[in-house]
Amino acid sequence: TVSVLYWRLLPLPVWPMSAATGEVLALAASFQQSFALATAVELKIPEAIRDGATTTAAIATAAGIPEDSANRLLRALATIGFFEQDHASGRWRNTEKGEATIAVRDTIVHLGKHCAPGWMHLTDALKTQRHVAQQAYGHDTMWDWLVQDPERVATFNANMQLATTRLTDALLTQYDWSQYNGKRLCDVGGGRGHLVGSVIKKHPEIKGVCFDLPEVVAEGKQWAAAQGFDGLTFEGGSFFERVPNAEVITLGHIIHDWNNDKCLGILESCRNAIADDGTLII
């Protein structure tokens, strides 16, 4: 399998074809590049190389895989510019792209290892307009599968925190949160509490609550404690059943995850919990 993968990562034109056909085939094969990348990143190979494991044997030991497998994976990813090998010494180095994977590791692993199984069932999802989580994950939702493993939860939470933190400055400066001083703000499906924590850090008179699945808030609490989000509280539960009472509720990157019926369920829980003159921010 790995030799096929290596062959596929090479530039494609093996027989005469139009540029358009070449582009189409390259795109069709590109999942192999994503999977190879996600695997190397999941095994922390870029970190191992950065930290001095530069022979194939040392990288294999750090990654916990046989040397021959490491050799094949490294060579495959060298064809698309993540690693370089010095031919005289056989030692590996990260390219700039290889080094760049380290800061976004959790996002790469989340996409390549958590999201990809769902995409395998896109045809069924389109035909039935139902979630395909049972087929893809053996559970009713991807999250029911994620929460089985604390490492998956930590990777997922760190990925969402990274994604949302890129927006936080704009959210804090472009919106007048001070109008909610003295009120209770609940971020529903709030992950590690990264958004609501940032809001109350800047506006300490707002009472912040992060609501998410119990396993998610358990990991989130530990992370938030190190961020100085004083006063932030966490509640665990399912937004299909209830959410905490609040004058202001935020839903960040939630609604796009669900079909219309499920979205109505989430919105109904918010309606039941929000003050009559409250605000829902999506």
Ligand SMILES: C[S@@+](CC[C@H](N)C(=O)[O-])C[C@H]1O[C@@H](n2cnc3c(N)ncnc32)[C@H](O)[C@@H]1O
């Ligand atoms: C795409 S993430 C968004 C996280 C965060 N709001 C952000 O924007 O960074 C979706 C969130 O919904 C949470 N979630 C999924 N199912 C849930 C449920 N039934 N009840 C509460 N939260 C849930 C997930 O754990 C996850 O934190």
